[in-house]
Amino acid sequence: MGGPRGAGWVAAGLLLGAGACYCIYRLTRGRRRGDRELGIRSSKSAGALEEGTSEGQLCGRSARPQTGGTWESQWSKTSQPDLTDGSYDDVLNAEQLQKLLYLLESTEDPVIIERALITLGNNAAFSVNQAIIRELGGIPIVANKINHSNQSIKEKALNALNNLSVNVENQIKIKIYISQVCEDVFSGPLNSAVQLAGLTLLTNMTVTNDHQHMLHSYITDLFQVLLTGNGNTKVQVLKLLLNLSENPAMTEGLLRAQVDSSFLSLYDSHVAKEILLRVLTLFQNIKNCLKIEGHLAVQPTFTEGSLFFLLHGEECAQKIRALVDHHDAEVKEKVVTIIPKI
Numbered sequence: 001m002g003g004p005r006g007a008g009w010v011a012a013g014l015l016l017g018a019g020a021c022y023c024i025y026r027l028t029r030g031r032r033r034g035d036r037e038l039g040i041r042s043s044k045s046a047g048a049l050e051e052g053t054s055e056g057q058l059c060g061r062s063a064r065p066q067t068g069g070t071w072e073s074q075w076s077k078t079s080q081p082d083l084t085d086g087s088y089d090d091v092l093n094a095e096q097l098q099k100l101l102y103l104l105e106s107t108e109d110p111v112i113i114e115r116a117l118i119t120l121g122n123n124a125a126f127s128v129n130q131a132i133i134r135e136l137g138g139i140p141i142v143a144n145k146i147n148h149s150n151q152s153i154k155e156k157a158l159n160a161l162n163n164l165s166v167n168v169e170n171q172i173k174i175k176i177y178i179s180q181v182c183e184d185v186f187s188g189p190l191n192s193a194v195q196l197a198g199l200t201l202l203t204n205m206t207v208t209n210d211h212q213h214m215l216h217s218y219i220t221d222l223f224q225v226l227l228t229g230n231g232n233t234k235v236q237v238l239k240l241l242l243n244l245s246e247n248p249a250m251t252e253g254l255l256r257a258q259v260d261s262s263f264l265s266l267y268d269s270h271v272a273k274e275i276l277l278r279v280l281t282l283f284q285n286i287k288n289c290l291k292i293e294g295h296l297a298v299q300p301t302f303t304e305g306s307l308f309f310l311l312h313g314e315e316c317a318q319k320i321r322a323l324v325d326h327h328d329a330e331v332k333e334k335v336v337t338i339i340p341k342i
Contacts (some may be wrong), residue, residue, distance in 0.1 A: 036054045092123050094132050101138045110150050117145060117153065117304035121160035130167040139164060141174045146180065151194055152183070158197035165204040171211065178214045186221040191230045199225075199236040206243040212250055219244070219257040223307070225261055231272060245285035248292050255286065255308035263310055267319040269326055276323075279323060283311060283320070287341040317342045 078211045092100065097120070104116045120142060123129045126326045133139065142164070145157035158181070164170045185198040198275060215222075226237040265271075266279045302308035320342060323335045 006194075010033055033216055046295045053152060082304070090130065091126055092119070092201070094136070097129065097132055097138070099185045100137050101133070101141050103134055104145075105141050110148075113145065113148070114150075114156050115151050117142065117156035117160050121156060121163055124160055127167065129175065130164055130170055133164060134170050135171065135218075140172060143174070143177050146184065147176065151192070155193045155287035156195045158194065158201050160203045162197065164336060165250060170210075171205060171208075174201075174205065175211045175214065178202070179212065182215065182218045182221075186218065186225065190225070190228060191200055191233050192326050195225075196232060196236060199233070199240060203236065203240045203243060206240060208248045209249065212247055215244065216253050219253055220259070221261065223257055227260055231275070233277050235278070238275065238282065241282055242278060242285065245282050248289040251286060251289040255302055255306060257307045257311055258303075261305075261310065263307075264319060267316065267323070269323060273328055273331060276331055280320070280323075280331070280338060283316075284334075284338050284341065285313065287338075 072336065100116055100119060104113060105119070107113060107116075120133065120138070122220075124133060133142075139161075142157055142160050146154050146161070148154055148157070161174055161177070165174050181201055182200045185195050185202070188195050188198075202215065206215065222237055222241060226234055226241070229237065241254075245254060266275060269276075320335060320338060323331060324339065326332050
C-alpha cells in the first residue's frame with residue numbers, strides 16, 4: 001500500500017479518528033479537573049409542548065474510526081473545550097451531538113456514560129436539539145440506558161428522555177418505553193431519584209390524551225405510591241393523575257382503581273397546600289367528566305374499596321365541606337367551586 005495514494009489514505013484515516021474521538025478526551029479530562037457538579041437543566045413546562053424544528057439536513061451516525069489505538073489515547077492529543085463540563089454553557093451543534101451519541105453508544109465506562117447523558121439532557125432542553133437528537137437516532141440510544149444496573153445512570157437517562165418528551169414527535173418514539181418506565185417506577189425504591197424521574201417522564205407523556213391509555217393497568221399502583229410516598233413523590237403522582245382525570249376516556253379506569261381509605265386523609269386541613277389543591281382538583285375533574293353528556297350513561301358496577309366509593313361517600317363530602325373555612329384563600333376558593341358538585 002505504498003505511494004502517495006496510500007499515504008493519503010493513512011492521513012485521512014488519522015484525521016477522521018482525531019475528529020471522531022472529540023468527546024471521549026473531554027469526558028476523561030473532565031474527570032481529572034475536579035468535582036464540579038453538573039446540573040440537569042430543568043425541562044420546559046410539560047403543559048407547553050412544542051414541536052422542535054431541525055436545522056438543515058442531518059447526516060447519519062458516524063462510522064467507527066479506522067485509526068489505530070484506543071479512543072482515549074487518540075483523544076488525549078486534542079485540546080478542545082470540555083463540552084461535558086458544567087461551566088460550558090454553549091448549545092451543541094448537530095455534529096457535536098452526533099459524536100456524543102456515538103460515544104454514549106460505544107463506551108462502557110459508567111462515569112463517561114453518566115456525563116454524556118447529563119450533557120445530552122441539558123441540550124435536550126432546547127427545542128431545536130430535541131429534533132436533532134431524534135433525527136440522529138438518539139432517542140433509542142438514550143432509552144437503552146434506562147436498563148442500566150447503575151441507578152444514577154438510569155436517573156440521568158430518564159431525565160434526558162424527560163426533556164426530549166416535551167417535543168410531540170419525540171413522544172411517538174418514547175411511548176414504546178412507557179411500560180418499562182412504569183415497571184421501574186412501581187417496583188423500584190420508594191421516593192428514589194429514579195422513581196421521581198420516571199414519574200416526571202410519565203407526566204410529560206400524559207399531557208395530551210394520546211398515550212394515556214397505556215397507563216390503564218397502572219392506575220391502582222399510582223394511588224399506592226401516592227399514599228406511601230413522601231411530599232415530593234405525592235406531588236408528582238398527583239400531577240400525573242390530574243392529567244388522566246381531565247380525559248373522560250380515563251374516568252372509568254380511575255374510578256375502578258382500588259384505593260385505600262387513607263386516601264381521604266389527603267383532604268384534611270393540615271395537608272400541605274400543594275397537595276390539598278391537587279386532590280381537590282382531582283375530585284373536581286372527575287365530577288366534571290362524569291357530567292359530560294353521554295359519558296358513563298350506563299353506569300358500570302364499581303366494587304367496594306374503589307375510588308368511586310371513596311369520592312361518593314359521606315366522609316369525603318364532610319371533609320371537603322369543612323375546608324370552606326380553610327385559612328388559605330386559594331383553597332377556600334377551590335372548595336366553593338366544588339361544593340355544588342357534591
